[in-house]
Structures are given as structure tokens and as C-alpha cells.
């Protein structure tokens with residue numbers, strides 16, 4: 136069998152990648168280094184696939200393929216968030232040529248590690264549930280069209296609806312840590328989205344009650360790291376500020392409005 | 394009356410729709426998905442969803458949508474189901490609208506519609522260029538609502554291995570594996586609805602997500618479910634070729650005025666911007682003046698192949714053509730196409746608002762899939778239903794753009810009540826099935842895992858997968874020749890033999906992705922043969938299936954659904970008539986003489 140790394144690279148150029156490995160939750164992490172053949176337009180997923188096809192470290196030790204999450208490979212499913220050279224980002228859209236080598240790849244730190252680069256982000260989905268992030272619907276039978284929405288409003292809120300639940304915004308938030316329940320920017324931005332929708336607004340009170348509870352909007356300390364890393368450029372600080380205003384209004388006038 | 398128990402496998406659009414319909418009917422449902430459902434491949438659908446709402450005063454109607462779909466599919470689709478789908482489409486759009494999908498709007502606040510391939514009407518509702526994502530999220534939110542009301546139980550991070558069949562070959566549940574603990578477990582149910590999506594991975598690189606392996610369909614096929622029209626594979630004309638995946642550049646780029654061209658002078662080295670209008674060959678517009686850049690996908694793909702391989706006019710001699718939106722105002726592009734232009738910019742580092750994009754066709758969609766009946770989305774195995782891309786019903790020999798989303802939702806809507814009716818009518822439910830039936834299936838699956846984990850061979854699964862993908866892409870996509878198909882079939886058998894000498898390089902029993910990939914690969918190899926042999930048998934050209942040696946559609950012999958049966962390792966084909974009861978087949982052409 137051909138001993139070169141897969142993909143037919145022939146320029147001789149190498150990509151050196153260091154991956155933080157952790158076979159399971161009981162074992163301590165360790166680093167492994169790989170030298171891969173460089174090809175144009177390589178991204179981090181291609182590197183991980185190269186390793187899977189030839190799981191041998193740079194110094195010749197046989198190892199296992201790296202476990203990682205990825206699906207769409209076009210930055211729309213949110214699966215592949217990881218730390219790359221210390222930056223929280225999507226692996227599929229991170230091009231090797233834009234990075235300094237050796238490239239360090241680690242799992243996100245704010246979520247429990249399952250194995251290698253796979254982390255468990257189910258807390259985000261649970262929080263979406265807690266915050267009632269949906270439009271209440273009578274049923275899916277034909278009840279005619281939805282409410283009219285102006286193009287301006289659509290253009291304002293469509294960007295919020297593009298959140299891919301990747302968790303990068305939580306990863307970089309100092310308020311998200313072992314001692315806090317802070318739901319994070321992504322969830323608060325979804326609260327804003329559903330409060331804005333004409334039908335979604337019918338649940339506004341319940342959502343704001345949750346937002347004013349533990350782990351809610353009051354936990355935001357305005358570090359503003361979230362907007363920096365959001366791959367979808369969602370105006371997260373704007374969202375948090377808006378939800379905060381809504382919460383204050385609700386706290387002050389809520390009893391009046393019933 | 395006993396309460397029926399339903400399982401849905403797959404959490405994309407079709408699966409979530411089925412879950413919602415079951416939950417609304419008050420039937421408890423378990424939902425299985427490899428990934429958290431919000432990461433399903435439906436998020437990759439870009440351009441939009443078709444429904445003849447006729448909001449642009451063009452005189453569009455569901456009948457015209459029906460005609461475009463049947464004609465676009467070269468008359469291979471059963472007309473009854475297609476007609477019902479087109480009639481349901483406007484109501485589906487309304488439902489999504491009420492769920493809060495952020496569709497683009499007109500000045501009056503109504504839904505906006507754009508044009509798509511294979512039609513002359515503005516029939517496609519859209520949410521920027523991420524329509525599938527927006528629709529999936531809306532359904533996901535509704536399912537989450539039912540989940541919080543405990544009407545739905547989700548098993549995310551589980552992969553389907555097999556159906557549990559009783560002595561009468563009736564489905565009594567499923568067998569699945571937890572991708573974290575690697576536990577194999579059976580789940581009793583009265584009916585199971587499969588919404589397991591596309592099969593892109595069979596072709597190595599495609600526009601599909603990594604999870605689209607067709608493994609579940611193939612497993613069911615090997616357990617006796619028939620697979621129909623496998624040979625009909627859609628190759629999308631405009632994708633950005635990549636080593637890991639071919640990233641789609643949606644038809645909506647052309648729907649919003651994008652133009653496909655190459656320099657008139659082959660090998661022209663000038664940057665695109667410096668090539669004057671008169672020296673550009675807008676071949677789709679010249680060859681197909683009526684539809685122009687919006688001919689159906691099979692037509693556009695073959696035209697690009699002709700320009701590149703026959704006329705040798707690919708960009709600088711490479712297999713690529715321009716997809717140009719740089720003449721469209723930036724503001725329009727950002728409002729309507731941002732999602733896809735961003736992909737091009739991120740992955741290639743070039744701004745498509747300024748520079749024409751370099752694109753080439755890539756495998757995109759399977760029109761074929763699990764055989765289902767014409768009314769209930771029921772497979773030939775009692776208790777097994779299917780909806781979405783994994784079944785074959787709605788697109789004939791070629792799918793029209795923006796029809797996939799509507800077929801997913803519609804299929805899910807039909808499958809759930811049908812499965813519930815079936816389950817309710819059973820004399821005895823799954824609770825009366827002897828536990829040994831479940832035990833045996835679980836043991837059979839654990840045995841397969843054991844064999845793979847302990848194989849002491851030399852073959853790497855990724856290498857086998859890549860070889861399969863290369864062969865399938867080269868010989869079983871745009872142009873098909875019988876000798877090549879024969880060779881591919883032989884190659885696939887060789888790969889299946891080599892698969893027996895596999896070595897897993899990971900034998901652990903915790904989150905072992907290599908093991909689950911091998912299980913999928915084994916199933917992909919079977920599906921690949923089903924596609925290849927189906928193509929070999931069909932000696933005509935129809936829709937996406939094109940054989941230069943048999944260049945014409947041959948209705949006398951081949952206006953038939955291909956139905957594949959699996960029997961102890963061999964694949965047999967039977968053919969059945971197509972429902973053409975409403976629109977008599979006519980010649981399909983989109984050129985000047987049409």
C-alpha cells in the first residue's frame with residue numbers, strides 16, 4: 136500500500152496538526168501530532184479524514200482515527216465546532232492555509248467531552264425548550280396563511296433565525312462556566328426572535344419569566360466575546376440588550392398589562 | 394382500544410413532519426436520529442419550496458405545477474401521488490408561514506416567490522438562500538414543543554441497524570445502536586416510518602451531508618423491502634468541486650438572474666471581467682431560448698458536460714464553467730442569496746458579487762428510493778413506511794428544483810396517519826410479539842459488530858469508500874455506457890470482497906465512529922450495485938439517466954418503474970407500469986423547437 140498520506144499530494148509540503156485526544160471520559164487527555172500532505176483548499180475536516188485513512192502519528196505510532204462531529208461541511212449544520220489554534224470556530228470552514236502551524240485542534244471546553252473532539256451540546260437544545268422557543272400552533276391542518284410581515288421586519292429577524300446552535304458563543308463567554316447556569320447568547324437571541332414574531336409573541340410573558348429566572352439575561356456581563364466568534368454574524372449583543380429591555384418592561388409593567 | 398406505538402427514523406423535514414402529525418393525533422412516537430435533528434441534511438436545501446400560490450398574477454395553478462413536475466420527471470412519476478402533492482403544496486406553505494418560517498416578503502407583506510428551473514412561473518417561496526434550514530428549524534421547534542409535553546421521545550445519536558421482523562415478515566420494531574456507548578438495542582413498535590434521506594456518500598463526494606449514506610434504506614432492502622428506480626440520480630449543474638464535498642450553488646442563483654457562460658475562445662486566459670459580452674458564450678441561453686439558464690437540472694448538466702468535454706471549452710481547459718451573478722445589484726444579492734454567496738466566499742476566498750463563480754456538476758439527489766405504494770407511503774413490508782428523499786415516489790426520472798422540500802413535507806404528512814391507521818387495525822400489537830424475536834435480532838446485529846471489530850485484515854474502510862465513490866461518480870452519473878457499467882459492477886464486487894478483509898484500526902467500545910462507518914459502508918456497497926445494475930438494465934435515455942448508445946426515450950419498452958428485490962445476495966429487477974392516467978406522455982424538450 137502507498138505509504139504517503141491520502142489524496143495524492145506531491146508537492147512535498149506538509150501540514151502539521153496536533154490533536155488533543157481523549158479516548159473516553161475516564162482517561163486524561165493527551166496530544167498526538169500528525170504530518171499530512173498539503174493540498175490546495177484543505178480544511179480541518181480534510182485533515183481529520185486524512186488521519187482516519189492513515190491513523191499513524193508523525194513519529195510512526197499507530198493510533199485510532201480521531202472522533203469528531205461534522206455533517207454538512209458547509210457551515211450550516213453547526214456540528215463541527217472546535218478549538219483551532221485556540222479559537223472557537225467551525226472546522227469545515229477553517230482553511231489550513233489561513234492558519235499558523237502546527238495547527239492545534241482541541242474540543243470545546245464548556246461542554247462535556249464524549250471522546251476526542253466530540254462534545255455533548257444537548258444543554259443548548261434543553262434551554263431552547265426551557266425558553267419556549269417556538270411559535271404556538273393550533274395544528275398543522277390548513278388554516279390559511281400566517282400573519283403579514285413587512286420586508287423590513289423579515290430582513291431584521293431572518294439573520295437571527297440562521298443560528299446553527301454551534302455553541303461558539305457559549306465557548307467564549309466568561310459567564311458560561313461550571314458555577315453558572317447562564318443559557319448564553321444564542322438562546323437569548325432566539326428568545327428575541329420568537330418574541331418578535333406576531334404569533335410567537337403570544338408566549339412572550341412565559342419566555343420573559345424564564346429569561347428573568349436563574350441563568351437568564353441578568354447573568355450577561357457584557358463581555359461581548361460572542362459576537363466576535365459567531366460564524367453567522369448574528370447581532371448577539373443587540374439581541375441580549377433587546378431581551379433585557381423586554382424583561383425590565385415586563386418586571387415593571389407586567390402586572391399592569393396582566 | 395390499545396394505543397398504537399410508532400417509531401420515526403430520521404429527523405429531517407420528512408421525519409419531523411411525520412412526528413408532528415403523529416403527536417397531533419395523540420399517538421406516542423419515538424424519534425431516532427444519528428445527529429441532533431437540528432443538524433439534519435435538510436438544512437442544506439437552499440433555494441426554496443414550490444407551491445402554485447399564483448401571487449404574481451401569472452395564472453399559475455396546481456395543475457400547471459403538476460404538469461411541470463411530471464414533464465420535468467420525463468413521465469416516470471406516478472401521476473396520482475404527484476397531483477395530490479401539488480394540490481397540497483399551497484396549504485403546506487401556509488402552514489410553514491404560520492410556524493414562523495422567515496420567508497422573504499413583498500412590499501405588501503405577502504410571501505415573495507422566485508423562479509426556478511423547469512417552469513416559467515414564479516412558484517418558489519424562499520427564505521434567503523437557506524430555505525431548508527429555516528423550514529427544518531420551524532419543524533424542529535414544533536417537535537420540541539411536543540417533546541416538552543412528553544408526546545415525543547427523541548433518541549438523538551442513535552443509528553438504525555435493522556428492522557425487527559416477526560415470523561410473518563411483519564415489522565415489529567427496530568434495532569439501533571447508541572453511537573456513544575455502542576449499545577445495540579431493540580425498540581418494539583407497531584409501525585416504523587423511515588425518513589432517512591439521501592445517499593450522496595455512495596458517490597464519495599456529493600452535495601450531500603456526511604450523514605447521507607443510504608445505509609438505512611439499504612439495510613431495509615436487504616431485509617426484503619423493494620427499492621425503486623435506483624438508477625435515477627440527479628447531478629446538479631452548479632456546485633463548487635471540493636475534496637471533501639461538492640458545495641452546492643443553488644439554482645436560485647439563476648432564478649435571480651444568474652447566467653452560465655464560458656469564453657467563446659477555448660482556453661481564453663483573460664480574467665472573466667475583461668472578457669467582453671460579445672466574446673462570452675451563454676450556451677444555455679443560446680441553446681434553450683425559452684427557459685434559458687432555468688432549464689431542468691439534467692438538461693443543464695448535460696449541456697455543461699458537452700461544453701467541457703465535447704467542445705473543449707471549459708475554463709482554461711479545466712472542467713469548470715462560470716456561474717455569474719456579478720451583474721446583479723449587491724443589495725439584491727445580499728437580500729436574496731447571501732447564504733450561498735457566503736459559502737463561495739468562505740471556501741474559495743473570492744467574492745462572487747465581484748467575480749463569476751467557477752462551478753461544475755456534482756451528484757446531488759436520488760430520485761430513486763424505497764418502493765412505496767401510491768396512496769399510503771407504505772413499503773412492501775407490512776409496518777414499514779417511508780417518506781422524503783429515501784423513497785422514490787414524486788420525482789420520476791428527474792426532480793425539479795424546489796420540489797424536494799414539498800415532497801418531504803407532503804410525504805411525512807401522508808405517512809404518519811397511514812402508519813397510525815395500520816397500527817390501529819392490527820389484531821395484535823408489538824406487545825404480544827415474543828421477546829425472542831427481539832433477542833434474536835439484537836444478537837444478529839451484535840454478531841455483525843463483533844465480526845467487524847475483530848477482523849484481522851489489511852483493508853482500510855476509508856480507502857474502499859473512496860474507490861467506490863470514484864467509480865460511481867465516473868461511470869454512473871451523467872453519461873452511462875454499458876461496458877463501463879459492467880466494469881463498475883465488477884469493481885463493486887471486488888470492493889465487497891476486500892471489505893471482508895477489513896481492519897478497523899479502532900476496536901474500542903466507546904463512541905467508535907469507525908465501527909458505525911463500516912456498517913454504513915457495507916450497506917453502501919449493496920446500494921451502489923443496485924444503482925449500477927439498474928442503470929445497466931435500462932437501455933434508453935430518460936431524465937437524468939442518459940446512455941449515448943440509447944439516446945432516446947423508449948416508452949414502449951421502458952415507461953416502467955424499476956423495482957429491485959434482494960434475494961440472498963443477488964439483486965433482481967421487475968418492472969411495473971407507471972400511473973399516467975391524467976397527463977398522456979409527450980416528448981420532453983426545452984430547446985428552441987419546443
Ligand code: SF4
Pocket residue numbers: 297298299300301302303304305320321324364365366367368369371
Ligand atoms: S449565536 Fe452564533 S455562535 Fe452562537 S450558537 Fe448561534 S450561530 Fe453559533
Ligand code: FES
Pocket residue numbers: 204205206207208209210211212213214215216225226227228
Ligand atoms: S460540518 Fe456543518 S457546520 Fe461544519
